[in-house]
Amino acid sequence: xxxxxxxxxxxxxxxxxxxxxxxxxxxxxxxxxxxxxxxxxxxxxxxxxxxxxxxxxxxxxxxxxxxxxxxxxxxxxxxxxxxxxxxxxxxxxxxxxxxxxxxxxxxxxxxxxxxxxxxxxxxxxxxxxxxxxxxxxxxxxxxxxxxxxxxxxxxxxxxxxxxxxxxxxxxxxxxxxxxxxxxxxxxxxxxxxxxxxxxxxxxxxxxxxxxxxxxxxxxxxxxxxxxxxxxxxxxxxxxxxxxxxxxxxxxxxxxxxxxxxxxxxxxxxxxxxxxxxxxxxxxxxxxxxxxxxxxxxxxxxxxxxxxxxxxxxxxxxxxxxxxxxxxxxxxxxxxxxxxxxxxxxxxxxxxxxxxxxx
Amino acid sequence: xxxxxxxxxxxxxxxxxxxxxxxxxxxxxxxxxxxxxxxxxxxxxxxxxxxxxxxxxxxxxxxxxxxxxxxxxxxxxxxxxxxxxxxxxxxxxxxxxxxxxxxxxxxxxxxxxxxxxxxxxxxxxxxxxxxxxxxxxxxxxxxxxxxxxxxxxxxxxxxxxxxxxxxxxxxxxxxxxxxxxxxxxxxxxxxxxxxxxxxxxxxxxxxxxxxxxxxxxxxxxxxxxxxxxxxxxxxxxxxxxxxxxxxxxxxxxxxxxxxxxxxxxxxxxxxxxxxxxxxxxxxxxxxxxxxxxxxxxxxxxxxxxxxxxxxxxxxxxxxxxxxxxxxxxxxxxxxxxxxxxxxxxxxxxxxxxxxxxx
DNA sequence: AAAAACTCTGCATACGCATGCAAAACGCTT
DNA sequence: AAGCGTTTTGCATGCGTATGCAGAGTTTTT
Numbered sequence: 001x002x003x004x005x006x007x008x009x010x011x012x013x014x015x016x017x018x019x020x021x022x023x024x025x026x027x028x029x030x031x032x033x034x035x036x037x038x039x040x041x042x043x044x045x046x047x048x049x050x051x052x053x054x055x056x057x058x059x060x061x062x063x064x065x066x067x068x069x070x071x072x073x074x075x076x077x078x079x080x081x082x083x084x085x086x087x088x089x090x091x092x093x094x095x096x097x098x099x100x101x102x103x104x105x106x107x108x109x110x111x112x113x114x115x116x117x118x119x120x121x122x123x124x125x126x127x128x129x130x131x132x133x134x135x136x137x138x139x140x141x142x143x144x145x146x147x148x149x150x151x152x153x154x155x156x157x158x159x160x161x162x163x164x165x166x167x168x169x170x171x172x173x174x175x176x177x178x179x180x181x182x183x184x185x186x187x188x189x190x191x192x193x194x195x196x197x198x199x200x201x202x203x204x205x206x207x208x209x210x211x212x213x214x215x216x217x218x219x220x221x222x223x224x225x226x227x228x229x230x231x232x233x234x235x236x237x238x239x240x241x242x243x244x245x246x247x248x249x250x251x252x253x254x255x256x257x258x259x260x261x262x263x264x265x266x267x268x269x270x271x272x273x274x275x276x277x278x279x280x281x282x283x284x285x286x287x288x289x290x291x292x293x294x295x296x297x298x299x300x301x302x303x304x305x306x307x308x309x310x311x312x313x314x315x316x317x318x319x320x321x322x323x324x325x326x327x328x329x330x331x332x333x334x335x336x337x338x339x340x341x342x343x344x345x346x347x348x349x350x351x352x353x354x355x356x357x358x
Numbered sequence: 359x360x361x362x363x364x365x366x367x368x369x370x371x372x373x374x375x376x377x378x379x380x381x382x383x384x385x386x387x388x389x390x391x392x393x394x395x396x397x398x399x400x401x402x403x404x405x406x407x408x409x410x411x412x413x414x415x416x417x418x419x420x421x422x423x424x425x426x427x428x429x430x431x432x433x434x435x436x437x438x439x440x441x442x443x444x445x446x447x448x449x450x451x452x453x454x455x456x457x458x459x460x461x462x463x464x465x466x467x468x469x470x471x472x473x474x475x476x477x478x479x480x481x482x483x484x485x486x487x488x489x490x491x492x493x494x495x496x497x498x499x500x501x502x503x504x505x506x507x508x509x510x511x512x513x514x515x516x517x518x519x520x521x522x523x524x525x526x527x528x529x530x531x532x533x534x535x536x537x538x539x540x541x542x543x544x545x546x547x548x549x550x551x552x553x554x555x556x557x558x559x560x561x562x563x564x565x566x567x568x569x570x571x572x573x574x575x576x577x578x579x580x581x582x583x584x585x586x587x588x589x590x591x592x593x594x595x596x597x598x599x600x601x602x603x604x605x606x607x608x609x610x611x612x613x614x615x616x617x618x619x620x621x622x623x624x625x626x627x628x629x630x631x632x633x634x635x636x637x638x639x640x641x642x643x644x645x646x647x648x649x650x651x652x653x654x655x656x657x658x659x660x661x662x663x664x665x666x667x668x669x670x671x672x673x674x675x676x677x678x679x680x681x682x683x684x685x686x687x688x689x690x691x692x693x694x695x696x697x698x699x700x701x702x703x704x705x706x707x708x709x710x711x712x713x714x715x716x
Numbered sequence: 717a718a719a720a721a722c723t724c725t726g727c728a729t730a731c732g733c734a735t736g737c738a739a740a741a742c743g744c745t746t
Numbered sequence: 747a748a749g750c751g752t753t754t755t756g757c758a759t760g761c762g763t764a765t766g767c768a769g770a771g772t773t774t775t776t
């Protein structure tokens with residue numbers, strides 16, 4: 001009963017070999033780039049393969065090569081359009097290199113263990129961690145297991161694992177310069193997840209540069225990168241007896257929520273009554289209804305750096321952690337009062353680049 | 359040289375077996391739910407496994423069971439927040455069932471072949487097609503290959519493959535009722551991808567019901583579900599000698615773009631000068647700055663129906679195509695002039711439910 | 717024309733696990 | 747204590763492919 005039954009989708013290399021009158025090895029070599037095979041037999045095999053509807057079984061191939069050509073991407077949440085954007089670009093880049101993207105999402109801080117287990121079981125070739133809140137043990141453990149890991153938009157203290165970030169500290173400084181130059185006197189900060197490196201750096205740079213300008217007061221509330229928590233934070237901050245003239249919100253995703261609260265719950269006019277600046281230059285920030293003045297994180301540059309590092313490590317087997325830091329720009333829009341000088345237009349975008357002497 | 363080398367992460371069931379003093383079969387059975395194994399040996403194996411850091415190799419398991427526990431999700435684009443939302447929920451549901459999500463994105467209409475090849479090679483257990491524009495041949499071909507497929511938010515004429523949609527035709531009708539009841543006299547429609555089923559149905563229902571109200575003129579422009587194309591379409595439509603009083607935009611993603619054009623390029627006040635309604639009730643539609651009156655597509659209901667159907671088909675092997683159609687609500691916000699009657703408030707949401715007799 | 721240097725090809729094996737089958741161990745009953 | 751049924755165990759095999767090795771075939775060199 002094994003000779004007459006035609007299995008649905010189970011065409012194997014043996015059947016193709018038989019049909020083409022060659023050995024199974026020949027079939028395998030036909031589908032292995034760079035293998036030693038003559039043009040003639042290759043053609044024969046390809047013809048038989050097409051006729052039988054054969055496709056190499058990636059699972060079996062993975063088993064023997066111990067390479068799955070699968071990259072795991074771990075993202076905490078997709079609510080923030082910056083991440084879908086990143087995800088799409090990562091997919092594109094990986095596909096171009098013949099890799100595939102296994103998505104893990106929705107795992108915030110706790111419960112990272114099951115995720116990790118899954119990753120390991122699937123023998124993924126590499127891992128991209130774009131989750132701002134995943135325990136750093138996980139990344140260490142992966143590194144130990146010999147699986148290349150790249151942190152996206154995040155770093156750890158111990159630099160045992162590669163990362164790609166933007167100059168968050170400089171971004172924070174630049175925003176401080178911008179707001180001070182714009183004549184603001186009092187400032188607020190709505191934080192992301194407090195122990196995330198991006199949050200620490202953005203706040204650090206902001207506060208540092210405010211100090212340079214002689215400002216040592218900064219009202220802080222926490223929004224944990226969540227829309228609703230940011231709204232709560234905004235309500236608190238705007239209800240203060242004297243509310244800050246300018247608020248730096250740790251990312252655009254929250255900044256949108258904060259703007260909505262300011263406008264529709266407090267009736268404030270932006271930027272006349274209140275200036276708001278954000279970070280990421282993500283989708284909604286660019287929409288005219290928000291027009292958020294924001295420091296950009298260049299998605300293309302960051303994603304391609306990520307994929308480059310990851311694939312390099314996979315192919316070379318070299319585990320030396322690399323850190324790529326890319327530069328963003330302060331993109332000036334309408335959500336914050338502008339300084340008299342320093343705003344220039346390049347390629348249709350308004351940027352803030354204070355002259356060095358100031 | 360094979361006996362002394364310790365491979366990085368290559369702990370196999372044999373090594374665990376040896377360490378625990380049992381056979382490899384015992385190890386396998388320990389990690390196979392429902393297999394025949396005594397509590398005692400199971401405990402021994404688990405202990406050894408933990409000590410050696412053993413994890414079953416999912417690839418090898420897949421090879422033998424011919425079940426990968428991987429579901430492919432094909433999405434054309436993530437720019438529209440509705441889809442990231444869906445994606446996240448699908449990930450959650452699949453993870454809960456022990457399945458994983460292989461993401462394919464960025465492939466619009468053409469070039470579906472490579473995607474298909476990849477899918478087949480990875481022996482995915484099922485496919486969720488949330489791409490509004492992928493050729494229907496693909497879905498047929500998968501069905502032929504015996505891989506369960508569910509179309510998400512989309513159907514085909516030949517109902518050879520399962521699908522989950524919402525009542526798009528009814529939604530279109532309801533919007534027509536709503537706008538007519540709101541006193542609008544002239545209407546426009548900004549279309550999605552023209553041959554997509556959702557677009558056809560929404561437009562069909564809208565136009566049909568306008569006719570019922572004696573309106574037979576409808577200005578149509580196409581936005582192809584893309585933000586920039588929707589902007590172009592909006593500019594055209596709003597530049598018309600007599601512009602429509604109300605515009606139905608085929609989804610919220612485009613409606614946001616249209617609102618921005620209307621407000622910031624044409625200086626129109628919404629809803630005083632122009633009413634806009636959308637579809638999906640996606641993220642930005644709910645943000646106060648847009649507040650789009652929109653027919654909802656319940657993400658949770660749709661995703662869980664999708665996963666249910668898919669897993670059912672995988673487990674039963676039954677290929678009978680199922681079609682689940684879920685109901686949405688017309689959620690009333692501020693982007694369109696409201697009718698005098700029919701708007702009711704339930705659970706803090708304003709809905710439009712015209713009394714049947716009208 | 718023979719030898720040398722390549723290029724192809726098939727054979728055999730291994731990757732890590734699941735599972736049918738038969739033997740062994742166990743728990744009860746008579 | 748022997749017989750029976752039930753659970754547990756190990757053996758052996760197979761899933762579909764890649765690849766080292768040796769032999770066959772082909773081209774180049776002397």
